[in-house]
Amino acid sequence: MQRFFLFALVSIAVLACVVSILIMSIFFVPNNFKPLFEQWARIGSQRTLTIGGDVRVDFNNSQVIIQVNDVTLSEFQQDTPFVTIEEAQLSLAPGQLWNQRIIVDNVAIKGLRAQLIRDRNGRLNIEDLLRQSENPLPFVLEIVRTEMTGSDFVLRDEVTHHQIEFNHMNLTTSQVTAAFVETLALTVPLIEVGQVVFKNNGASMENKLDRALAMQLDVKQLEFNEAGVGNGSAVFFLRDIATDSYMNVQLSILETDQSAQTNGLLGNVRMDAEMAMQYGLQTVHLFLGTVFTVGKSGKQWVFTDIESEFSDFHPELIRNPVHGQFGGNLKLDMSAEHVQTELQGMLAxxxxxxTSSIQDxxxxxxxxxxxxxxxxxxxxxxxxxxxxxxxxxxxxxxxxxxxxxxxxxxxxxxxxxxxxxxxxxxxxxxxxxxxxxxxxxxxxxxx
Known part of the structure; x- marks a missing residue:
């Protein structure tokens, strides 16, 4: 019996030493695990992850603070950079890991550079990342606060040769989960819109600037459901820097009737929107209310019971503001690239x-x-x-x-x-x- 207890004590001591060494290796020599992270990304996503700077781990009361620098994630099965990050810091509370919850108190990202590309065959460079995993995450993720500063984002379409550059983006959020966003504030002081002239194999290109814009987006209490939509409100503001023209849109998604689910659609989602636009001397106001359904895949949208009122005025072209109203239906199918509209109403x-239809x-x-x-x-x-x-x-x-x-x-x-x-x-x-x-x-x- 004594030998058994002695063996047990020795085993526990050895196990404790091994665990201690692992913990010390992770938290005090974290750079030793950079190759493991890079190999995991290469095997799991077939993308190359490179951490050029040091991985730093600090402790602050009950929080673990992880900081990385000079991070690059490549394109799918390529060495070309897809996302680069100058500096990222993550603060999390490990006390909830026992409850299968990961609570990230703060995410701070500085100098993110990313590009979304549609190639000449119509394929997006993020299609591999959008595939849904068959195995759900074994934990619940909650982010208390996010802050992203000084970031750039490029949308490039090699089919239409259009390119949009979002420069100096700033983003802040509070309490983000898989089903809820409490607040989101996005500002982009400079958006460059132009056409791209590709040379040789497309490695080099010349961007012809067409327009410079500024954008601001504020979202409050946005809640998602199985179909990808839910309650919440958003304010979108877009300004033409050269002409000082603007477009302001306020959107509210009201109560959703979850009991109306039929054939994979979520029904009776009420949406109200108000738009004010000024372009030069022309002003446009639009009030819109509609009920819509959306497929669980998020690619088929049907707007019914559309009700709207609008006014349009240009002092150099028309005598007085032109008022009107219209109602009807609109069907949007992203997968089939098809839009069909049936509207009727009064104009002046x-x-x-x-009746209209757009294909491709x-x-x-x-x-x-x-x-x-x-x-x-x-x-x-x-x-x-x-x-x-x-x-x-x-x-x-x-x-x-x-x-x-x-x-x-x-x-x-x-x-x-x-x-x-x-x-x-x-x-x-x-x-x-x-x-x-x-x-x-x-x-x-x-x-």
């Missing part, structure tokens, strides 16, 4: 019906059909902007709608009664095809 006292987001093919009961341009448009027809049906005397040709649309506009310059035209039908060089060549008249 005239009834209108709009890369090279969009747009079809539409617009019907207007009547359009009184004399009451809407400033007199010096109207051409005065001489009471005949010569197409040169009609108002100039040729700007619509630049939209490369395919469809027709029917106007029951058009009043312009004191003259009236009935049964007008404007037919547009992408091959038409002049819209006015395709006008027909009713009897």
């Amino acid at each position: 006292g005239s009834r209108f019906i709009v 987001f890369t090279n969009p093919v747009a079809t539409f059909d617009i019907e207007l009961d009547a359009l009184d341009l004399d009451a809407l448009v400033a007199m010096d902007k109207l051409k005065s027809p001489q009471n005949n049906t010569d197409s040169n005397d009609l108002p100039d709608f040729s700007f619509l040709n630049d939209l490369k649309l395919n469809g027709e506009i029917t106007i029951g009664l058009l009043t312009a310059g004191g003259a009236r035209f009935s049964g007008l039908r404007f037919v547009m095809t992408p091959d038409e060089q002049s819209l006015l060549n395709s006008i027909t008249f009713g009897h």
